[in-house]
Amino acid sequence: MTTGVNNTAIAISKPDRKFVRQVKAAGGDSVDKCFQCATCSVVCNLSPEDCPFPRKEMLWAQWGMKDKLMTDPDIWLCYQCNDCSINCPRDSKPSEVLAAIRSVAFRHFAFPGYMGTLLTKPSGLIPLLLLPIIILCAIVWQTTGGDFAPLFQASAVVDFDYFLPHGPTEMLFIIGSIHIAVFMSIGLLRFWKGMQNSWGGAVKIGFISALISTVIEIFSHSRFSSCGSARYRQIAHLLVFYGFILTAAATAMATIEMVVFHNFLGFEGHYPPFPLYHPIKICGNLGGFAIVIGVIIVMYQRITNPKNAGKAGYTMWLFIWVTGIVALSGLLCQFMRIAGIGELAYPLYFIHITTVFFLLLYSPYSQFGHMFYRTLAMVFAKSIGREAKTL
Numbered sequence: 001m002t003t004g005v006n007n008t009a010i011a012i013s014k015p016d017r018k019f020v021r022q023v024k025a026a027g028g029d030s031v032d033k034c035f036q037c038a039t040c041s042v043v044c045n046l047s048p049e050d051c052p053f054p055r056k057e058m059l060w061a062q063w064g065m066k067d068k069l070m071t072d073p074d075i076w077l078c079y080q081c082n083d084c085s086i087n088c089p090r091d092s093k094p095s096e097v098l099a100a101i102r103s104v105a106f107r108h109f110a111f112p113g114y115m116g117t118l119l120t121k122p123s124g125l126i127p128l129l130l131l132p133i134i135i136l137c138a139i140v141w142q143t144t145g146g147d148f149a150p151l152f153q154a155s156a157v158v159d160f161d162y163f164l165p166h167g168p169t170e171m172l173f174i175i176g177s178i179h180i181a182v183f184m185s186i187g188l189l190r191f192w193k194g195m196q197n198s199w200g201g202a203v204k205i206g207f208i209s210a211l212i213s214t215v216i217e218i219f220s221h222s223r224f225s226s227c228g229s230a231r232y233r234q235i236a237h238l239l240v241f242y243g244f245i246l247t248a249a250a251t252a253m254a255t256i257e258m259v260v261f262h263n264f265l266g267f268e269g270h271y272p273p274f275p276l277y278h279p280i281k282i283c284g285n286l287g288g289f290a291i292v293i294g295v296i297i298v299m300y301q302r303i304t305n306p307k308n309a310g311k312a313g314y315t316m317w318l319f320i321w322v323t324g325i326v327a328l329s330g331l332l333c334q335f336m337r338i339a340g341i342g343e344l345a346y347p348l349y350f351i352h353i354t355t356v357f358f359l360l361l362y363s364p365y366s367q368f369g370h371m372f373y374r375t376l377a378m379v380f381a382k383s384i385g386r387e388a389k390t391l
């Protein structure tokens with residue numbers, strides 16, 4: 001809205017108070033303390049020289065300027081290293097405020113929107129867990145005629161394929177992956193258009209070049225090395241990141257073995273369970289251990305050193321816990337199967353598949369999906385020449 005005073009046009013912004021409440025509820029309750037000294041923008045090594053963050057985001061958040069913040073690539077260029085919060089003279093915790101804004105942005109772009117809301121509230125956890133449990137129980141019912149006995153009885157011979165067959169389970173995840181790709185693309189497209197409308201700017205490098213440069217940066221995690229306070233995060237993130245890549249590679253290779261070599265070509269020895277020395281097992285187990293170690297480091301730092309590591313909100317803790325349970329239950333159910341302890345192996349396997357479902361199928365609305373929004377923001381920033389001052 002504009003108004004004329006003595007022939008001068010003055011832009012008047014209408015604060016979105018609901019948005020301010022959302023940011024505070026998501027962990028940014030210290031935003032009001034900021035008095036705009038700009039120390040945070042000076043100490044942030046990832047902030048560009050021109051129009052730096054996070055000072056301006058603190059101001060926009062105080063004023064409830066939701067539209068500006070939702071399409072601001074800078075909120076995703078922050079790696080939550082906490083350098084700014086440690087040096088803030090007002091204890092305004094800008095790193096936590098930015099994390100809270102990202103969490104609200106996630107809900108803003110999520111499709112369908114109610115899924116984004118469910119993932120951010122503890123009350124949404126029960127229905128979100130019930131969905132995979134009901135679907136997996138239906139598969140067990142269908143394939144075993146309702147034989148849930150392995151979940152409760154001691155048995156020395158463990159056959160996961162009888163209890164929860166690989167075929168329908170793989171099919172479930174393939175259907176889920178298509179859903180993820182479609183719904184995630186809708187949210188990302190909205191975000192990209194929003195950034196273009198808000199920031200525009202002359203394109204300095206093309207999309208493909210910016211994407212390649214971004215992917216190289218992500219694989220090396222080079223931005224983490226610019227952070228001064230929470231250096232542990234580079235190691236922890238690298239472990240979790242490459243752990244996911246290894247486990248995803250193992251799952252893909254196992255599916256190819258089953259579908260191509262076993263089902264179509266009829267070769268023997270190409271169906272799970274594979275022996276521990278099999279390359280697929282080695283790959284999967286290395287990935288599982290890497291994730292568990294990475295998650296333990298993150299948990300330890302967040303609990304014992306919250307000043308340096310920063311406070312984690314509900315969505316962050318949900319992601320940390322689910323990731324840890326996925327990796328740990330996957331490793332343990334395998335070892336229980338080998339040890340012939342069926343009464344533990346079957347329940348652990350059920351927990352593993354349930355949490356894998358939770359992690360993957362809800363990824364467009366959870367902390368897991370952050371990496372896609374962050375990647376897109378980095379690509380956009382590179383394309384308009386918005387680079388960190390220390391890179």
Ligand code: SF4
Binds near residue numbers: 035055087091092094
């Ligand atoms: S968040 Fe802290 S360091 Fe940054 S401008 Fe506000 S008061 Fe200053």
Ligand code: SF4
Binds near residue numbers: 044094
């Ligand atoms: S948390 Fe680190 S990366 Fe994020 S704004 Fe603060 S100093 Fe910059």
